[in-house]
Amino acid sequence: MKPVNQQAIADALNLSRATVSRCFTNHPGINPETRANVFEMASRIGYNHISMRSSNSSTKRTRPIFGVLICSKEEEYHRMDYESPGKLLLKGVSEYCQLAKVGISVHFVDPDVHSIQHPEYRNLLTTVGRTWSGLLLLYPFPKPVIDELLIRMPCVSLVEQRSSGDLDCVDVNHYQGIALLINKLHTLGHDRIGFYTKAYQTEASWSLRRFGAYTEKMTQLDIPILERDLINAQPRNIVSLNDSFDLAEERIRDGVTAYVCAADHQAYDLIRELEKRGIRTPDDVSITGFDGIPAPNGKPQLSTVQIPYRNIGYAAAKRLSDLLKKRFGPSQHILMSCQLLDGQTLNKPRPGPLE
DSSP states (O other): OOOOSHHHHHHHHTOOHHHHHHHHTTOTTSOHHHHHHHHHHHHHHTOOOOOOBOSSTTSBOOOOEEEEEEESOHHHHTOSSSOOHHHHHHHHHHHHHHHHTOEEEEEEEOTTOOOTTSHHHHHHHHTGGGGOSEEEEESOOOHHHHHHHHHHSOEEESSOOTTOTTSEEEEEOHHHHHHHHHHHHHHHTOOOEEEEOOOOSSOOHHHHHHHHHHHHHHHHTTOOOOGGGEESOSGGGOOOHHHHHHHHHHHHHHTOOEEEESSHHHHHHHHHHHHHTTOOTTTTOEEEOSBOOOOOTTSOOOBEEEOOHHHHHHHHHHHHHHHHHSTTSOOOEEEEOOEEEOOSSOOOOOSSOOO
């Protein structure tokens, strides 16, 4: 078995051992993106850098260390066909921490684990977790986990977590993004616009917020919302991934001319599966996403909104730093603006029924 050390990280990323070492010591000459990649790889192979010794062996130099917990299956996070939003957020976190001389300790946690009393969390918190000054949370977490973590240390989430009002967070303005997309579709002449998302292991609060924004904007424009055109938007009507594609095909043949997808990866998957069923985007149906990730190889550039991931990561790390100085103030929810990205997946509504 290969040893888990800094050389293993260097080999995996095709970097020098010195570059990896400098990442863990906040060397100012290291690119924040490189540093983020090193921390991510360290988490993947199980390497933890804890030692903070000064040149005087009898004393220790103390500096804050931010734990970064990524609530995701590693295989999903590291999908090769789409760029992970988590990686972009981590780059922003790394950028702030490098400037502020803050250490980072990155770890994946299983979305199926709903208590920090579980061995996965207990082992983490009783080992490297003892060095953390605070926590940054990437992706939605089960509510019991958030509630227990908040008791232990300051926490900032990089996504709004549903039903966790005392949690500080930095996120995108979901309403603004969805409103930009629906305005665009409305301008093109669409008046039968559905909403599409998929089921997740942990409740995807960001998807619910985007659905809420869809409902508000559609109502504002007086565009009818038909329940049968909503796929996986309501807990009582959750279907499997393959069934969701079948339902989308059925609704498009029934008259839906556009689908607003809750995320880019959902939109690209939907476009691919509809094409297998003989439905072309955007000739037969317009599709929008939400994220702004680069198009997969061979796929059209999606019409979507660009989330300022690096800015969100940077601001969340700064907010956590501020909490260390004044922990027991009111929590803050910081929502950042996004912008419309015109792509190749929108068109005017088709003139007649889909054959």
